[in-house]
């Protein structure tokens with residue numbers, strides 16, 4: 001880790017070398033600071049080219065330092081020093097510049113970049129605003145309208161857009177440092193470009209700010225930072241650069257110290273650790289270029305869409321023509337909707353559909369590298385599929401089940417090549433939801449497990465390895481959460497209060513609204529099946545509602561009533577009457593924070609059991625499951641993080 005400085009014919013080349021992402025840690029800041037001082041004092045230097053070693057320029061400030069008080073020299077002071085230098089600094093950007101990496105570039109006199117470079121201020125993702133001038137210098141350089149989505153909405157700019165907007169001054173084909181040196185020499189011959197801080201800025205007016213605030217309030221889903229980034233930008237436009245910088249710094253420091261930012265940082269590192277389990281280090285995954293999917297229902301088609309979006313060709317198998325036609329329609333609907341939203345082109349839609357072979361039976365699965373079964377959740381049906389696949393497929397074809405509850409050992413039992421079986425539990429809709437639970441069997445080969453992680457990476461999913469237990473990590477915690485919520489109802493707490501508490505916490509909906517949306521009948525049928533097997537399962541509120549024909553939104557009512565065409569839940573006198581025999585006679589008032597404490601504690605308790613049993617390797621894996629598969633509010637980190645915080649408070 002070092003910053004080096006070399007005099008190249010009167011121009012100093014300063015190189016930041018701090019793998020893996022050249023993060024600007026205290027040591028790096030100090031070295032740049034010192035070198036900047038030496039350069040100012042060196043008569044043999046007329047200008048500076050700043051560059052990063054390795055595959056990218058700079059990934060930003062060093063986030064690992066954010067849990068501690070900031071250490072000097074601060075980035076803001078360093079950037080002012082660069083800005084005030086009498087020798088002009090030119091930055092040579094390549095790969096990625098993010099956060100502080102963009103901000104240091106904005107403080108330079110000029111910016112050149114290699115083709116393919118990308119620029120972003122992703123600070124809002126970790127609960128902060130850009131804290132070293134990003135909200136002030138960027139709008140002065142590229143205009144408020146172009147800067148706002150970068151500053152507050154995590155928009156990335158590619159090199160072409162950056163050039164057009166004036167974020168960079170030249171794209172350098174060929175050797176970047178040589179090109180930057182030539183640019184600096186030219187620059188010295190003419191009048192120097194005006195610094196970003198000294199450029200005029202136009203206020204786009206009240207209407208613009210109003211619309212932007214409304215858009216950001218909607219898209220930020222309860223997170224604080226995006227709105228504060230907008231405010232910081234606006235304040236600098238209205239009150240000038242110096243005031244804007246002071247306000248930005250204060251906002252940055254306040255947010256950095258917040259629980260929300262701590263939770264988002266925790267998830268940032270958890271998301272980066274999850275794809276790289278230590279046990280798989282050095283193990284090469286198998287190549288997957290053709291995948292089979294058995295079952296073209298909601299889950300199967302979602303998985304096919306996810307695979308095609310990642311460029312993997314697919315063979316989709318169904319039982320008959322009618323089912324295949326339905327699957328085809330669903331898939332063209334999925335891709336068509338993406339095209340309508342401008343995410344892909346019409347040509348992409350056609351290419352994605354063309355990469356799917358729709359077949360009946362399993363014969364065409366013979367040459368697949370991976371086959372994912374997504375058929376009805378019934379052991380015998382799944383075993384039928386694998387009986388055929390284990391005969392037809394190559395011996396090295398990975399065979400995966402998308403079961404959400406059934407023990408994958410039972411599904412694979414007795415079939416040839418047990419080392420190639422694995423559980424891959426997708427979440428519906430599978431082309432949207434980020435979570436992929438990966439469930440190795442005891443005999444799964446390490447390279448099959450490595451292939452599952454590699455697949456998650458290619459599909460843009462967050463992988464969470466789970467051991468085998470009923471419901472794996474996610475559905476096991478969901479069951480406990482629902483049980484706890486129902487226990488409160490039985491004790492006399494109004495279910496509308498419980499749902500409201502969870503919504504207030506940041507969930508899109510509470511447990512009872514969720515049941516109404518998903519339908520109460522499937523879990524009812526599961527309970528009935530278990531009762532038929534002789535299991536002693538007491539009558540639940542869900543049983544009474546389903547028996548009275550209230551299966552949820554699809555039947556016009558469940559826990560709540562619904563008017564046709566409207567998903568808004570309304571209190572239901574009928575549901576209350578049906579449940580009266582189970583619910584305590586006297587209503588119990590419980591405030592939202594007490595309700596939350598109960599439900600979050602139950603989730604964390606189940607999570608702790610999951611850890612104790614070795615089902616998950618780390619508490620952060622459980623939190624990733626909740627955030628990416630079950631709508632746990634990102635800004636809260638996860639039930640395990642909250643429980644750990646409570647334990648710390650109690651100490």
Ligand code: 3H9
Pocket residue numbers: 020021023058059060061062063064075076096098099100101103122123126129130131132134269272273
């Ligand atoms: C900021 O700049 C604040 C300023 O406005 C003001 C300050 C006053 N720090 O993602 P990868 C680690 S806030 C420390 O797998 P990729 C990461 O944990 C910052 N560590 O690589 C991982 O560690 P490990 C704003 C960092 O090639 C390793 O590097 N910037 C940082 O897929 C490789 O990471 C951001 O938010 C960091 N800043 O992607 C950018 N960044 O190997 C965040 C990464 O031990 N970073 N690490 O698991 C990214 O988006 C991606 O890492 C990047 C590279 C695109 C840069």
